[in-house]
Amino acid sequence: MNTPVFRGEMNVALLEEEEDVNQLTEYFSYEHFYVIYCKFWELDTDHDLYIDQRDLARHNDQAISHKMIERIFSGTVTKDKRVQREGRMSYADFVWFLISEEDKKTAISIEYWFRCLDLDGDGILSMYELEYFYQEQCQKLETMAIEPLPFEDCLCQMLDLVKPTVPGKITLQDLKRCRLAHVFFDTFFNIEKYLEHEQKDPFSVVRDGEPESQDLSDWEKYAAEEYDILVAEETANEQYNDGYDSAVERGVSGELVPRTEKRHFFDIPNPHCSLDLEQYEYEDDFE
Template identity: 40%
Template sequence: KADLVKYGEHSLSDAIVDRIFQVGTRVFADGQVGNFEETGMSYPDFIFFMLSEEDKSSVCALRYWFSCCDLDGDGALSPEEMRHFYKNQILRVTNLGQESIQFQDVLCQMIDMVNPKNPQRITIEDMIKPNKRMICGVLFDILFNLHKFMRFETRDPFQEKLRREDVHRSDWDRYAHIEYNRLAQEEEGYDNSMEMDLQQYMDTDASHANGNNNNSTASAGKGFSGGDGSQSWALSDESDDDDDLVYTNK
C-alpha cells in the first residue's frame, strides 16, 4: 500500500488507496475482488489498475473506480460517498496553499457533467453511456487524484480543445506517447553522459601517454648520462674478452 501511495508522484489520496486494497479488481481471481492487504498487488493487478487510472474513459476503468467509490455497495454513488473522498482530497489541496472549493459547488458541477437519471444518486449506467464516458472520468479525478484535479481546475479552454482534437485516440495512447518520449530523453541523456565520461577518460589516458613519451625522449637525448650530464658510459673492449664499463668525461 505504501508503494501505491507513491504512484504518480503521490497523486492518489489515502482514502482511494485504502479502497483499492479492499475492493479493487483482481485480474485472475475468478471474480474475487480486493483483499490485497494480505497478498499485496500482483503485477497483472497493478497493470489493470494503471490502465484504469491513466484512461478513465473506458468502461472497465469506470467500473473499476465506481466500485471503489461505492462504499455501501448499493450500485449508486450518493453525495455522502462522494463527500467522503472529496474531504480527503480538499485537505491535500489546502496543504498546498491552494484555494479550496466547497463540496456543494463541486457536487453541482459533477451532477451537471454526468446528468444522471436521478440527481440524488449516480449509477454506473449513467456513467458508461458513450457520450458521457470521457467527462465522467473527470468526476473520479476530482474525488481522489490531486494532480489531475488541479489541472482540471486550471485548464485552458484552448488547450482542452486541442487535446480533444489531437491524434491520440484515448488518454492511454496519450499517456504512453508522453512516457515513451520521457524515457527516450532520459536514455539519450544517459548515453551522452557515458560518451562524455569516455571522452574524458580517453583524453586523460592520452595525456599520460604523451607525458611518458616525452620523458623517454628526454632520456634518449641525454644518452646514458649521469644525473648532472657530466659523464657518460660506454662498453670498452680492449685486451680482454670481457666487456668493461668505462666512464669518459665529456
Template identity: 25%
Template sequence: MELDPDIVKEFENLEVATEKPSEEELCSFDEEAPLKATPQLQHHTYSTIPKFFHAPPPAHNTLRQNLRKEAHSLFLQKRSQELLDNDELGALWTLLEKHCTQVTPLGQQLIDYDDYLKLLEAVSAKCKKYVTARLYAKLLCHSMYPANFAGKVEIASIFNYTMRKVWLTQGRIGLSFYDEIGQGYLREIDMENYIIDIIPTLAQISSCVQPSFQSFYVCTVVKKFFFFLDPLHTGRIRIRDILASGLLTELLELRDEEAPKETQELNWFSMPSVLTVYGNYLNLDKDHNGMLSKQELAGYGTGTLTSVFLDRVFDECRTFDGEMDYKTFLDFVLALDNRHEPQSLHYLFRILDVQHKGYLTAQTLHYFFKGIQEQISAVNAEAVNFEDLKDEIFDMVKSKDPFKITLQDLINCGQAETVVSILIEFHKFWAYENREDGSHNV
C-alpha cells in the same frame, strides 16, 4: 401454418409441475437417456426432438476427450485449407484489374456488375466463397461516387474485403487451436500459450525479448485482453470478441520491424511500452520485495492520488498480505490510463461504490472529496466548497435519479473521465478547478 389440433389440445391440458423433485429423481437423471413420454406427452413428435446441446466430455473420460480434440483439430485444418494464400490473392488482384470497367480522374479503378459476373466465372473455386454477388450489392450500397460512375464499385474495396476476411478467418482458426475445451473461448492459460507461440513471428519482439523477461511480457499482453474483454472476471474471453476488438490487430502490427519508434511507443504490446510499465513497477517498489505497498503505489503518476482512493483500491483489489503484485498493478494502470473506456469505468466505479449499493450519492462524493481536501490543505491552497463541486458533478452526469449516480449514468454522460479524475487525483482536480484562468500550478 396451422398447428395440429391434437398438439394444441395436449398443450391446453398440460399441467405445470410445482413439486420439487426428490434427490433420488435427480440422481437417476441421465442426460444421455432418450426422452420418455409421460402420460401427458403422448404425441409421437415428442420422442424425436433433436438434442441441441452436447456437453463437453468429463475430464476423466480420456478417450472422448482425445476424440473431441482430434475432431476439432481436423476441422480447423480443413478450414485452413480453404483460405487464400498470397499467390491466390495476387491472382485475384490481377483478375480484378483485367476486368476493370472504368477509371476515375483520380485513378480509382471501378467495375460494373456485368464485368463482375465475368470476374466470377474467371476466379478459382476457393475465391468464389469470398467474391460473391452479395458482396457486390453491399459495396454498391455504400458507394459514394457521382452519377456518371453510378452502379460501379471500386476493385480495391473488393480486394480489401477479401484480404480482411481471409485474415479474420486465419486469426479465428489460429486462436481456435488453443481452445482446448472447444466452446469458442479462451482461458488465461490458453491465451498465454498463444502469445508464447507467436512471439517468434513478431519481429519487433522476438529479437529483443530475453528468456528471463518473457513471462512478464506475456503477462502484460494477456492482461490487456482480459481487462477489456472480461470486465466481469469470468476467467475466459470469447474468440469472436478478440477478433472484433481490434486488440489482435494491434498485437500483430509488431510483425513490422520497420515501424517508427513513435508508433511502437503508442502500442501497449510493443517492447518499449511494456518496458515502461514494468520499469514503473520496479521504480515504485522501494523495498525491492517484488510487491507494492499502499505507500509505494502512492507515488504512481503525478504522485497525487488521494489516500482515500488508494485505501479503497487495496480494499477492493486482490492483494497478498496487504501488498499488490504485478498482475493487479496492470489492472490499475489500464484503468487509470483509459478512464474514458467503459471497462475502466467499471473498475473505478467498483472502487468508488464504497457501500456496494450500485450507485453513488452525495455522501459518497463527500467521502472521496475529503482526500482532495487533505491535499488542498497540504499545499495551503484556497479551500473549495463541496456543495458547489457536488452540484457540478451531478450537472455533468445528468443522472436519471437526481440523488444517485449509477455506472450506466457515468458511461452515458460522456464526462465520466472528468468526474472520476476530480474525485481521486488532486492534480486532475486542480486542473479542473482552474480550467478557466489557466492556473494549473499549486
C-alpha cells in the same frame, strides 16, 4: 534506469502472469509494455514483483489520495486475492490500475473507479461516499494554499456534469453516458489531474468529452509520452555510464547473493573484462 538489461526478467514476469494480461496483449504494443513495466519497476523498490500500498501511493508523485489507494487494496477491484490478504499487488493488477488511472474514459476504467467509489456496493454513488473521498482532496488543496470548493458546491457541479437519470443518484450507466467521467473521478481522488481540469476553460472540457474517433486515446498519449521520456533517460544513462547504470546496482541489492557477488566485476575499471557486461552490451546494441 537502464531497463533493457531487465528485458529478460520482464519477459519471464509476463509469461507467468494470469490470462488477464495475456488478453490485453493484443491491444498493446511493445512500447506500452515497456512503459508499464518501467512504472512497476520504479514502484517495486525491493523488486519482488509485488507492490504494497505505500509503493502505489508514490505513483505520479502522490497524486492519488490515500483513501483511494486504501480502497484499491481493499480487494474491490483486484483479481488477485492476495492483494487484500497480504496487502500486495501483482503485476497483472497493476496493469489494470495504470490503464484505469491514465485513461479514465474507457468503459473498463469507468467500472474500475466506480467500484472503488461505491463503498457499500449498492450501485449508486451516494453523497456520503463522495464526501468521504472529497474531504481528503480539500485537505490536500489547503496544504497547497488553494481554497477548496465547499462540498455542496462541488456536488452541484458534479451532478450538473453527470446529469443522472434519477436526480441525485449517480449510477455506472450515468457516468458511462456523460463522457466526462474522467473529470468526475479526478475531482474525488486525483488532485493533480483535478487541477489540470480546473485550469481548462469549461468549453474545452466539454470538447474533451466529445467523441474523438481519429485521435489517440488518453492511454496511448500517456504511453507515447512516457516511452519517449524513458528512452531519453536511458540514452543519457548510457552516455554517462557506458552501458552500465546505477539502477542495475540497485536492482541486485539485498537477498540476491549470487548477483551481488557479480557486482565486483562492475567495480573493475575496465568493464570489458566481465562476461556479464558483454551480455549487457549485446542487449544495448540490440536496442
